[in-house]
Amino acid sequence: MYKDKRRAIPLLPISTVMGLTNLTARQIRYYEEHHLIEPLRPDGNRRLYSLNNIDELLEIQELLEQGINIAGIKIVFSLKKEANSKMYKGRRLQDINFRKMIEEELEQS
Amino acid sequence: MYKDKRRAIPLLPISTVMGLTNLTARQIRYYEEHHLIEPLRPDGNRRLYSLNNIDELLEIQELLEQGINIAGIKIVFSLKKEANSKMYKGRRLQDINFRKMIEEELEQS
């Protein structure tokens, strides 16, 4: 989150995403339809995904396997975003314990 | 070279490569034809490029701008490969001064 903006660059076509996640195109588009991910839609209607999108998809996959439905995942995601922005508010980067933050997120799920 | 096999994974379609390098499809395929890069050719005849391929293309671009032709670049590349394998021969990873190696390569070109 704090390093590597490169992970946010939309580079990958859906076929590559399918290969990296073992999701079907239908699933990937369905999650987009429900605003869990937001690939880039350039010019000709095509979708381009970032490495962050891959991470998000893998997490969706995991949460679904745990029996959480799309609505639940939506909440999980928004809680995470909120947590992140709280972390940043008025704090210096060096003062943030990212390791702890990640561990907490991991055990919470 | 010593870390991140991920950089070697073929993920990117040619359109993305064009965007990342400002090369035309014609140029990219031409360099492949001359064995300067070797994208993956899966199933349906499509090409998939890795991040390493991007680096190679950027270097080709730079060397061409310096007036070196394809034949020259081919030699540069093979010298590098040779240098790399020499580096590894009978050495422990920790004993290799990669920073020095990179700097030498940079100033030599």
Add this chain to the structure above:
DNA sequence: TAGCTATGTTATAAAATCTAACATTTTGTT
């Protein structure tokens, strides 16, 4: 049982990519 959720399947259209040929420009050589 009836409805909703997540996904599959299919048809059709639009883009992207591929190959291959020919054209153009630049550069090096005689």
Add this chain to the structure above:
DNA sequence: AACAAAATGTTAGATTTTATAACATAGCTA
């Protein structure tokens, strides 16, 4: 200068991917 080779542009036609959208279905859940 003339010619050959190198690097890239351009175009056409075929193939492959991707997109949209509709309908189908299995598994839950009220």
